[in-house]
Amino acid sequence: MNSNNNNYSDIPGTTVFDGNMARKGFHLNQFCMSLMNAANRESFKQNESAYLDRYPLTDAQKQAVLARDFTQLIALGGNIYYLVKISSCDGLSVAAAVSTMTDLSTEEYLDMMRNGGRSPEGNRYLKEQQ
């Protein structure tokens, strides 16, 4: 998936965090930012829905946070550096959170990394994948 509409919209499996995405995700990212504070993390953990209601998020954004659906959160304007504040709150490593956006399990993803990572071959242009 690529949610951009620009000269980088032909890069597969990649959403560039540009102005358009930043506008969509402003409140979502600011909600994530609030989790930098320990007291806020506690309130979020106690009642996630109630905490999310403090921010003017769309229903889709709220659902995606509750489901920890990172692919959806990126499409809805989330930025990965902000989103990992949710997964840190859950005690997950960045790699574990990142792996959920791929078609691999976390263990398979880590294996791929240990073997040199994902090759750029065939991954530069959408047309290579058609």
Next chain:
Amino acid sequence: MAKIQAGLGTSHIPLLGRIMDIGDSDKAEWAPVFSGFDFTRQWIKEQKPDVVILVYNDHATTFDMKFIPTFAIGCAEAFQPADEGYGARPVPTVKGAPELAWHLTESLILQGFDMTIVNEMDVDHGLTVPLSMVFGEVEEWPCRVIPLAVNTVVYPAPTGERCLALGKALREAVEQFPEDLNVQVWGTGGMSHQLLGERAGLINQPWDTEFMDSLADDYQRLAGISQVEYIRESGTEGCEMVMWLIMRGALKAKVKEVHRHYHVPVSNTALGHIIFEEEVSQ
């Protein structure tokens, strides 16, 4: 007068800070990563910089979506290691160099670089991990630090050309400062990595190698790489490499590579590290 005679580039991978903080950096599994900094830790003791201008990007720590400066310079007396969501790193306070920082700010703005001036901020792993990698575990950082934060989080990051030119302007500014100071510029971030989407985990080893091969002499070509090309070839976060160009721009045209280290992977990322010295004319 203040002078610049050396610079280095290094990734700033948060996991490595964590490994050091929990005391695991001596473990055999991490040797391939940390052994590449043995040379550096000896070298820096001989170099004894008074001030490091440390070029890094903030990762939604001090700058959130409210304010996103493209180039920001830290002019404070001190900077605290930030709590990035699981407590601050147990590393020393970073002492600033406000007199030089303000001098640089004035000079850079007058040279056409409209810096954002920051008088209070915490610094995240982008800044503290390079300090840890280079100096190791210390009671106090052995030099003062001027944080120079570059936006690489929100598209677009500043161009490579602009970063190279900022480096040149920094050198100009440092050389006008009357105090005898040994100043280094460090460019941090990279190398290839992508933290999102189905393409997450992208690593382009030939691209990274080519970048390091070209940085000494063919840096002008590197400065022409667009952000879209960085993203396509080296992942969404690969564009952090423009920060190495600020370091390169701050050094003379002729430099000697004295050390290099490259390792894949560290967590999601390719780790790169390089050191340049200038030939010192007697």
